[in-house]
Amino acid sequence: MSPASVAPARRERALNEALFRYVLRLADTSLVLGQRLGEWIGHAPALEEDLGLANLALDLIGQARLLLTYAGEIEGKGRDEDALAFLRDAPEFLNLTLAEQPNGDFAHTIVRQWLIDAWQIEVYEGLSGSADTRLAAIAAKAIKETRYHYRFSSGWLVRLGDGTAESQARTQQAVDSLWRFTGELFTPDEIDERMAAVGIAPDLPAAAGRFGNRVDEDLRRAALVRPAAQPHPWHGKRGVHTEHLGHLLGEMQHLQRTYPGVRW
Amino acid sequence: MRAAERSAAGDAGAIETGAERDVWQLLARVPDPEIPVISIVDLGVVRYVRRAADGRLHVGITPTYTGCPATAAIRSATREALDEAGHRDALLEEVLSPPWTSDWVTPEGRARLAAFGIAPPAAASDPATGPVRCPRCGSLSTGRISEFGSTPCKAHYVCNACREPFDHFKCI
Numbered sequence: 001m002s003p004a005s006v007a008p009a010r011r012e013r014a015l016n017e018a019l020f021r022y023v024l025r026l027a028d029t030s031l032v033l034g035q036r037l038g039e040w041i042g043h044a045p046a047l048e049e050d051l052g053l054a055n056l057a058l059d060l061i062g063q064a065r066l067l068l069t070y071a072g073e074i075e076g077k078g079r080d081e082d083a084l085a086f087l088r089d090a091p092e093f094l095n096l097t098l099a100e101q102p103n104g105d106f107a108h109t110i111v112r113q114w115l116i117d118a119w120q121i122e123v124y125e126g127l128s129g130s131a132d133t134r135l136a137a138i139a140a141k142a143i144k145e146t147r148y149h150y151r152f153s154s155g156w157l158v159r160l161g162d163g164t165a166e167s168q169a170r171t172q173q174a175v176d177s178l179w180r181f182t183g184e185l186f187t188p189d190e191i192d193e194r195m196a197a198v199g200i201a202p203d204l205p206a207a208a209g210r211f212g213n214r215v216d217e218d219l220r221r222a223a224l225v226r227p228a229a230q231p232h233p234w235h236g237k238r239g240v241h242t243e244h245l246g247h248l249l250g251e252m253q254h255l256q257r258t259y260p261g262v263r264w
Numbered sequence: 265m266r267a268a269e270r271s272a273a274g275d276a277g278a279i280e281t282g283a284e285r286d287v288w289q290l291l292a293r294v295p296d297p298e299i300p301v302i303s304i305v306d307l308g309v310v311r312y313v314r315r316a317a318d319g320r321l322h323v324g325i326t327p328t329y330t331g332c333p334a335t336a337a338i339r340s341a342t343r344e345a346l347d348e349a350g351h352r353d354a355l356l357e358e359v360l361s362p363p364w365t366s367d368w369v370t371p372e373g374r375a376r377l378a379a380f381g382i383a384p385p386a387a388a389s390d391p392a393t394g395p396v397r398c399p400r401c402g403s404l405s406t407g408r409i410s411e412f413g414s415t416p417c418k419a420h421y422v423c424n425a426c427r428e429p430f431d432h433f434k435c436i
Contacts, residue, residue, distance in 0.1 A: 048410035048420060055412040062331025066360070137361035141330060144363060144436050152411045 018194045020074045021094060022201060023135070024084070025191075025237045026123070027067030028095035031085060032245065033116060034060035035252050036103060045106050052152055056113065059145040066138045086256040090245045097236035098181035100245040104174065107160055107167065111174040114153035114218070119185045120146045122211050126202020135200065154218050161222025168223065175219070176227050183232030186211060283321060287313045287351065291323075294345050297337040298415045301380040304338055308368025311359055321346075321354040326364045329416040366417075366435050383421065383432040396432050398423035408432075 037057035044050035068081040079087075099116060103109045124146055127139035160171040186208035188196070195201035219226050234242070255262060291313070292305040304310055304325070311324035325342060327335040339356065346354045366385035369377070374384035378399045386394070395404040403425035410420040411434075418431040 048412070051414070051420075052410055052412040055416055058331035058333075058416055059329055060331070062327075062329060066330060137363075141327075141360050141363040144365075145329060148411065148434070148436060155411075 015194070015198065016074060018191050019132070019200065020071055022191050022195045023067055023071040023074060025094040025096075027064050027071055027084070028093045029099045029116070030060040030067065031064035032093065032095040032248065033099040033113075034058075034064060035248055036099070036101075037109070037113075039103055040109065049106070053109070056149050056152070059142075059149065063138070063142045063145070066141075070134055070138065086253050090241050090249055091239045093241065093245060093249070094237050094239055095245075096181070097184055097234035097242055098178065100236065100241060100248060101178060101181065102244055104177075105170060107170040107174040108178065110153055110156045110160060111171065111178050113149065114157050115178065115182060115185070115215070117146055117150040117153050118211055118214050118218075121150060121214075122207035123202060126207060130201070131199035157218055157224075158222045161219075161224040171222070172224050175224055179227040180230045180232060181234055183230060184234050184237065187232070189238065281315055283351075284313045284315060286349070287321060287323065287346070287354070290345055290349050291342065294338075294341050297334045297341065298417075299377070299380070299382065301376045302369075302373045304342065306370045306373030306376065308366075308370065308373075309338060309364060310342075316355075321351055322357055323354055324357045324359045326359050328364050332416045334415075366433060369433070377433060381430055382418065383430060385433040385435045388435040396421055398426060398428070399430055400428050401426040406430075 034057040037053045037060070040053040041050060041057075044053055064085070065081050068084045072079040072081065072084055096116070096119075098112060101108075101112055121143070124139040124143040127135050128143060130136040130139065157171065160167040162168070163171075186204045188204040192201060192204050196203050216226060234240075236242075236245075250257070288305065288310075291310050292303050294304050296302050296304055296307050299307075307328065309325050309328060311326050313321065313323050316322045323342065323346065325338060339358070343356055346352070346356070365388050367388050369385060377384045381399050383396050383399045386396075396406050396408075397404055398406050398421075401423060403423055405424040406421050407424060408419060409422050409429065412418075413420045413431050417434055419434050420429065421432045422429045
C-alpha cells in the first residue's frame with residue numbers, strides 16, 4: 001500500500017469501527033429492554049397488560065435482530081445475531097443504562113418504557129433519513145412500532161400518574177428513581193458526534209430539546225413532577241454497566257453458558 | 265388492489281408475464297400462518313413478482329412486524345409453494361423498505377377478516393380514525409380493552425351492544 005493511501009484507509013477503518021459500535025448501542029438497548037419486558041410474562045397485573053408487554057418485547061427483539069445482523073456484517077468477522085446476543089459478556093454490551101434497570105413495580109416498568117420510547121422516537125425519526133440506507137430502512141420500519149409503543153406507555157403514564165393516590169405516588173417514585181439515567185440518552189460522545197458529522201446519526205443535542213418538550217407535556221398531563229437534572233456517572237453505551245446487566249445476561253445466555261456451542 | 269401494490273413496489277407499468285401472473289395466483293392461495301382466513305397476498309406482504317434481467321423470477325416479501333414469529337413461517341410457506349409449482353430457481357427476497365403498512369391489506373382481505381370476526385384496519389395515514397365497527401353485530405359502540413392482542417398485528421376490543429370481545433387489526 002502506498003504511503004498516500006494509508007491515512008484514508010485508516011480513517012475508513014476507524015469510521016467502520018465507530019459505525020459498528022453505534023449500531024450495537026441501538027441493538028443492545030432494544031435487546032436488553034426486550035429481555036426485561038419478557039420477565040413480566042405471566043406476572044403482569046392483568047392479562048391484557050401481560051400481552052401488551054410481551055408484544056412490546058417481541059417488537060424490540062425483532063428490531064434488535066435486524067440491528068445485530070447488520071452490526072455483525074459491519075464488523076466483518078463472521079459474527080451473526082446469535083453470536084452477538086449470546087456470546088458477549090456485560091462489558092461488551094453497549095445498551096443505555098436505563099434499559100437494563102430492573103422491572104420494579106408496574107409503574108417503574110411503564111416509566112422506563114415511556115422514557116425509552118420517547119428517546120427511540122427521536123433517534124429512529126432521525127435515522128429514517130440517514131446517509132446509511134440500511135439503517136434508514138430499519139429505522140423507518142421500527143419507528144412505526146415505536147410510535148405504537150409510545151401510545152401504550154404514555155397512556156399508562158397518564159392513567160397511573162393522574163390516578164389514585166397510590167398509583168400517583170408510585171409513578172412519581174419511579175420517575176424520581178429512573179431520572180438519573182436520562183442524562184445518558186442525549187449526551188453525545190465521540191461516536192455519536194462522528195456519526196452525526198457524516199450524516200449517519202441524528203444530532204443528539206437538537207433531539208434532546210424535542211424529547212424534553214414531549215416528556216414535559218406528558219408529565220403535565222400525568223400530574224407528575226420532573227425531577228432536577230442530575231450528573232450521570234452511567235456509561236452503559238460505553239460498556240460500563242450497573243450490576244443488573246450481568247444478572248440479566250446470566251439468564252438470557254444461560255443455555256450457551258451451560259452448553260457452549262449448543263444448537264437448536 | 266394488487267395492481268396498486270405492485271405500483272407501491274415500484275414496478276408499475278411493467279408488462280406482466282404469464283409466469284408472474286401464475287405466481288401471484290399461486291401465492292394468493294398461501295394462507296397467513298396466524299390468520300389463515302387471509303392469504304399472504306391479501307395481507308400485503310408479497311411486494312413483487314418479476315422476471316429480472318437474469319431471467320429468474322424474483323419474489324419480494326416483507327415482514328409485517330420486525331419481531332413477528334410468522335415471518336419465518338411465511339418465508340418457508342412461500343418457498344414451498346414456489347418449489348411445488350416448479351419455480352425452484354425463483355429467488356425469494358426479503359425487503360424492509362418501504363415498511364409494511366396495514367393499508368396494504370387488500371379489500372378482499374378486509375372482507376375476509378370481518379367475516380372471520382376481526383375488525384379490519386382503518387387507514388393508518390389517518391390519525392383521526394373513527395370508531396371501530398363490531399364485526400359481529402355491526403355496532404359502532406365499541407371500546408378498546410388493550411392496544412395489543414394475541415398476535416403482533418391485533419388489538420383487543422369489546423362491543424358495548426352485543427357485549428362480545430373481538431380483535432381489531434392494528435392500524436400501522
